[in-house]
Amino acid sequence: MQTKILGATDSAIADAGELLKRGELVAFPTETVYGLGANAFDAAACAKIYRVKGRPSDNPLILHIANRAMADMAAAEINETAAKLIAAFCPGPLTLVLPKARAVPSAVTGGLPTVGVRWPANEIACRMILAAGVPIAAPSANLSGRPSPTTAAMTAEDLAGKIPLILDGGATVVGLESTIVDCTTKMATILRPGAITAEMLAKVAGDVCYDPGLGQDDDFAPKAPGMKYRHYAPKAPLTVVVGGQSGSGEFWRRLVQKLQATGQYIGVLADSTIIAALRQTVSEKLLFAYGEPGDLTSMAAKLYEGLRYFDTTAADFLLAQGTANAGLGAAIMNRLLKASGGRVITAGGDM
Ligand code: TXA
Ligand code: MG
Numbered sequence: 001m002q003t004k005i006l007g008a009t010d011s012a013i014a015d016a017g018e019l020l021k022r023g024e025l026v027a028f029p030t031e032t033v034y035g036l037g038a039n040a041f042d043a044a045a046c047a048k049i050y051r052v053k054g055r056p057s058d059n060p061l062i063l064h065i066a067n068r069a070m071a072d073m074a075a076a077e078i079n080e081t082a083a084k085l086i087a088a089f090c091p092g093p094l095t096l097v098l099p100k101a102r103a104v105p106s107a108v109t110g111g112l113p114t115v116g117v118r119w120p121a122n123e124i125a126c127r128m129i130l131a132a133g134v135p136i137a138a139p140s141a142n143l144s145g146r147p148s149p150t151t152a153a154m155t156a157e158d159l160a161g162k163i164p165l166i167l168d169g170g171a172t173v174v175g176l177e178s179t180i181v182d183c184t185t186k187m188a189t190i191l192r193p194g195a196i197t198a199e200m201l202a203k204v205a206g207d208v209c210y211d212p213g214l215g216q217d218d219d220f221a222p223k224a225p226g227m228k229y230r231h232y233a234p235k236a237p238l239t240v241v242v243g244g245q246s247g248s249g250e251f252w253r254r255l256v257q258k259l260q261a262t263g264q265y266i267g268v269l270a271d272s273t274i275i276a277a278l279r280q281t282v283s284e285k286l287l288f289a290y291g292e293p294g295d296l297t298s299m300a301a302k303l304y305e306g307l308r309y310f311d312t313t314a315a316d317f318l319l320a321q322g323t324a325n326a327g328l329g330a331a332i333m334n335r336l337l338k339a340s341g342g343r344v345i346t347a348g349g350d351m
Contacts (some may be wrong), residue, residue, distance in 0.1 A: 001161055001162065001163070001164060002161075002164075003156065003159065003160045003161060003162070003163055003164065003165065003166060003245040004073070004164065004166070005156060005165075005166045005168050006165065006166070006167060006168060007168050008029075008124040008127070008167050008168065008169055008234045009071065011246065012167060013124070013127045013128055013131050013167070014131060015165065016028065016128045016132070016165055016167055017128060017129060017130075017131025017132045017133070017191070018131075019164055019165055020037060020039050020045075020128070020131075020132035020134075020136065021039065021132055021133070022025060022039065022163075022247055023038070023039065023042050023044060023045040024038075024045070024048075024163070024164050025037065025038050025045070025047075025048055025049060025052060025163040025164070026128065026163070026165045026166075026167065026267050027141040027152075027155045027159055027163060027165070027166040027167065028124060028125050028128050028138075028141075028166075028167045028169070028170030029119075029122055029124050029125060029152070029167060029168070029170070029172055030064075030120035030121075030122045030125045030172065030183055031092070031107070031120055031121045031122045031151060031172060031173045031174050031177070031192070032093045032120070032148075032172060032174045032175070032177050032178050033122075033140045033141070033148035033150055033172055033174075033175070033177055033304070034140065034141040034149045034150065034151075034152070034154070034155045034178060035064065035125070035136075035138030035139065035140060035141055036049055036052065036053065036138055036139055036140070036141040036159065036163070036164075037064065037128070037136040037137065037138040038136065038137050038138070039132060039134050039136065039137070040061070040063045040074070040104060040105075040134060040135040040136060040137035041103055041104070041134055041135075043105040043107050043108065046061060046105065046107060046108045046137050047107065049061065049137065049138075049139060052159065052162045052163060053139060053142070053143055053144045054143055054145075055108065055139065055142040055144045056110065056144070056225075057107070057328060058110040058225050059107070059110055059139075059225045060108065060109040060110035060112055060115070060116065060117035060225060061116075061118065061137040061138065061139055062095050062117070062118050062137070062138060062139070062178075063104065063107050063108075063115055063117050063118070063135040063137055063347075064118055064119070064120055064125065064129055064133050064135060064138050065117060065118070065119050065129065066119065066125070066126040066127075066129035066130050066135070067119075067130075068086070068191050069279075070119075070129070070134075070135050071086065071103060071117055071119070072101070073103070073134070073135055074098075074100070074101055074104060074115055074117045074135045075096075075098035075099060075100065075101055075115060075117055076098070076099040076100060076102070077098065077099050077102050077326055078098065079183060079184075081183045081188050081205050082096050082098055082183040084204050084205055085181065085183070085188075085201070085204060085205055086119075088204040088347075089196050089200075089204070089329050090119040091120055091121040091122075091126070091193040092119070092120075092121045092196060093120075093121065093174050093177075093178040093179060093194050093196055094118065094178055094181065094196045095116045095117065095118040095178045095180045095181070095192075096116070096117050096118070096181055096183050097114050097115070097116050097117075097180060097181065097182040097183060097184060097191065097224075098114060098115060098117055098183055098184065099112060099113060099114055099115075099184060100112070100114055100115035101115070102264075110225055112225075112310065114182075114184055117135075118286075121277035122169065122172075123166055125169075126176050129321070130165065131140060132310070133224070140177060141155045141158065141159045141166075141257075142154075142155075142158050142160060143210070145233060146158060146233070146308075147232045147233070147234070147303075147304035147307040147308050147339070148176075148177060148232070148304055149304070150171055150172045150175050150301070150304050150305055151170070151171050151172075151305070152166050152167075152168035152169070152170075154304070154305070154308060157308070171301075173301070173302075174194075174195045174300060174301065175300045175301035175302065175303060175304060175305075176194055176195065176300045176303065176304075176331050176332070176335060177192065177194060177198070178192075178196070179192060179193060179194030179195045179196040179201070179217065179331070180192040180194070180209070180224055181201060181205075181208070182223065187206075187207050187208065188201065188205045188206075188207075188208045188209075188211050189208070189209055189210070189211050189223070190208060190210045190211060190214070191211045191214070191223050191224035192214075192224055193210075193214070193330040193331040193332065193334050194331045195300070195328060197265065197326075197327045197328060197330065197331075198210070198330065199326075199327060211224070212225050214334065220328065220332070232304065232307060232338050232339040233307075233309040233338075233339050233341075234291040234310050234311055234318060234333050235310075235311050236267065236310060236311075236315050236316050236318050237282060237317060237318065237340075237341075237343070238307075238318040238319075238320055238336075238339050238340040238341075238343065239317075239318070239319055239320070239343040239344065239345055240319075240320050240321075240322045240333075240336045240337060240340045240344045240345070241255070241270075241319055241320065241321055241322060241342065241344075241345045242323075242333075242344060242345055242346055242347065243343075243345075243346040243347040243348055244347060245347035245348065246289055246321055246322060246347040247271070247273075247274070247293060247321075248347070249250070249274055249276070249277025249278070250277070250321075251347050252268070252270065252274050252277060252288055253277060253278060253281050254277055255319070255347075256278060256281050256282060256319070257281060259317060259319075260281075264316050264317045265286060265313075265314050265315050265316050265317070266282060266286065266315065266317050266318075266319060267282075267286045267287075267288070267310045267313060267315030267317070267318045267319070268282060268286065268287055268288070268318075268320075268321075269288045269303075269306045269307070269310070269317050269318065269319070269320040269321065270289070270290070270319070270320070270321035271289065271290065271291060271292060271293040271294070271295070271299075271321060272289045272291065272292055272293070273292075273293050274287075274293075274321060275287045275289040285313055285314075286310075286313055286314075288302075288306040288309050289302075290302040290303060290306050290321075296323060296327065296328040296329055296332060297328065299323065299332055300328055300331065300332055301348055303332060303335060303336075306320075307339060314327065319345075320336055320339075320340070322336055322344070
């Protein structure tokens with residue numbers, strides 16, 4: 001199949017709407033990452049999403065809407081917590097887990113009685129959803145297990161030849177997938193951290209908690225089925241560097257030299273100061289800067305591009321600088337720990 005990559009002109013959006021109505025798949029930008037969309041009420045179209053991505057069938061899809069009325073097409077009930085969160089954060093990088101409407105095929109929700117509903121803050125996405133006239137089921141537009149795409153080119157890397165159309169809306173703003181909040185529990189529960197932080201949610205919904213399955217504790221199963229899979233993973237093994245010295249160029253130089261002594265090509269994803277400190281030690285190709293020190297917004301935006309970048313290099317061992325585990329840092333650390341399979345170096349005083 002030939003995949004067209006089109007800028008978001010009126011005619012491209014109209015084409016996307018027609019394809020979706022006919023049961024075809026369309027990849028499209030959102031403010032978080034690119035999505036791979038199908039008509040949510042068309043079980044056969046949604047089955048194609050699973051085939052194209054190689055996605056396990058128990059991993060439910062999020063339904064994307066473009067106005068408040070569409071929320072009622074997707075969900076059977078919008079409770080008070082959900083209504084408050086919608087008023088405060090939608091459209092925006094937030095997915096609400098709600099009781100599913102009967103019309104939503106259970107194949108789309110992985111058999112769950114609930115459904116994830118998200119109103120993206122991206123004009124192209126919203127125009128496309130309105131052109132289709134139905135909620136659009138869409139996971140991130142990567143092959144299962146790979147980092148989510150944040151540009152049309154990254155989307156094409158994974159999906160060219162497999163779908164008819166990619167709408168190109170440039171680089172996404174946030175760079176990490178939406179925050180998922182389960183509104184069916186007594187206390188709103190964060191199933192996946194994202195740019196709408198726990199602190200922001202608590203201000204609107206009162207107390208919120210994290211799903212225990214998000215921790216590194218193996219005794220708990222994550223409630224968002226997708227969170228249990230290895231994810232976001234580059235081809236070379238990744239280790240996250242955290243702790244007091246993780247912002248020190250001198251620490252990084254010593255760490256990298258020690259690892260290089262084993263004969264491996266070490267790739268480094270870190271802030272621009274660390275990268276500058278490593279220029280004499282590591283070849284330019286094996287360095288990727290993800291922003292100025294402490295700039296979490298830029299780290300989030302560049303993380304997946306960085307992880308994918310190293311797949312094109314000779315790196316056989318990757319180090320990524322972590323962040324404090326709060327605010328947007330909680331989302332960055334969640335993705336880094338998944339990508340690393342939990343491998344962490346704590347940079348204390350000594351090594
Ligand atoms: O930012 C985003 O959310 C992007 C863009 C495209 O909107 N989408 C996205 O979809 O990240 P996906 O499929 O890659 O991740 C959806 C996650 C999975 O971990 C899935 O298990 C979880 O949401 N999920 C979906 N429906 C759920 C439900 N009813 N209950 C619990 N978790 C659910
Ligand atoms: Mg995904």
